[in-house]
Amino acid sequence: MSESSELPIVVITGAGSGIGRALAVGLAPAARLVLAGRRVPELEQTAELCSGGARVVPTDITAEDQVERLFDTIATEYGRLDVLVNNAGMFGPVASVAEVSAEEFQQTWQTNVVGTVLCSGAAFRQMHSQHPGGGRIIMIGSISAQVPRPRSVAYTVTKHALTGLTRSINLDGRALGISATQVDVGNAATAMTQGMAHGAEQPDGSRRPEPTFDPDHLAEVLRPVVALPPEVSVPWLTVHATGMPYAGRG
Numbered sequence: 001m002s003e004s005s006e007l008p009i010v011v012i013t014g015a016g017s018g019i020g021r022a023l024a025v026g027l028a029p030a031a032r033l034v035l036a037g038r039r040v041p042e043l044e045q046t047a048e049l050c051s052g053g054a055r056v057v058p059t060d061i062t063a064e065d066q067v068e069r070l071f072d073t074i075a076t077e078y079g080r081l082d083v084l085v086n087n088a089g090m091f092g093p094v095a096s097v098a099e100v101s102a103e104e105f106q107q108t109w110q111t112n113v114v115g116t117v118l119c120s121g122a123a124f125r126q127m128h129s130q131h132p133g134g135g136r137i138i139m140i141g142s143i144s145a146q147v148p149r150p151r152s153v154a155y156t157v158t159k160h161a162l163t164g165l166t167r168s169i170n171l172d173g174r175a176l177g178i179s180a181t182q183v184d185v186g187n188a189a190t191a192m193t194q195g196m197a198h199g200a201e202q203p204d205g206s207r208r209p210e211p212t213f214d215p216d217h218l219a220e221v222l223r224p225v226v227a228l229p230p231e232v233s234v235p236w237l238t239v240h241a242t243g244m245p246y247a248g249r250g
Helices: 018-030 040-049 064-078 102-129 153-172 191-197 216-227
Strands: 009-013 032-037 055-058 083-086 135-142 178-186 236-240
Touching (some): 009 018, 009 064, 009 102, 018 032, 018 216, 032 040, 040 055, 064 102, 083 102, 102 135, 102 153, 153 178, 216 236
Parallel strands (some): 009 032, 009 083, 083 135, 135 178, 178 236
């Protein structure tokens, strides 16, 4: 068996930009990557940045048939799946529970929760059926699952839901060698957070700049987790920018 064939098979959703792209580039030297997302040109750009290349599979994670096709492709071409990184997501509306509309909430829920559940379920089935069995499902969460931002009810609720999903997978997968890792991220420097350098809303009503960190460092944190065998579980990690008003904003 060649060295490259011994590398873990890792699928990353939302890999066309932001944290997903940073994770793909950072994990590429130590994994065989499958990149999923809706925007093909951006996925192909990410693949070009990955040493050794990557397989691009266009996927809308909220569409069950497309999710099944993604994991069928992985099973057919690679024969197994070692790690799923559930990265695809959206921030949703800036609104309190009194302000958010049903349509806005549903859109955020569909992407952040329904899509993640669909991908996790397909990955779980693959990890259970393969030989040897087992694998790891990584949720790119948010510190909003611990301490919310003002007027972020849709995003916060969905990230709390991922905590329930992580814990359920760890329970249901315990006897199968399947575990989940929730990575709560705070202020990674992406398009979603670019306005924070100029001012983010605070609980007291003020707007103040907040520090961010290069998402490449998130890949450095996750690289050894991806390399771990299934018998090692890492249930929870928190990675955030030093100095951000995290502990005192709730």
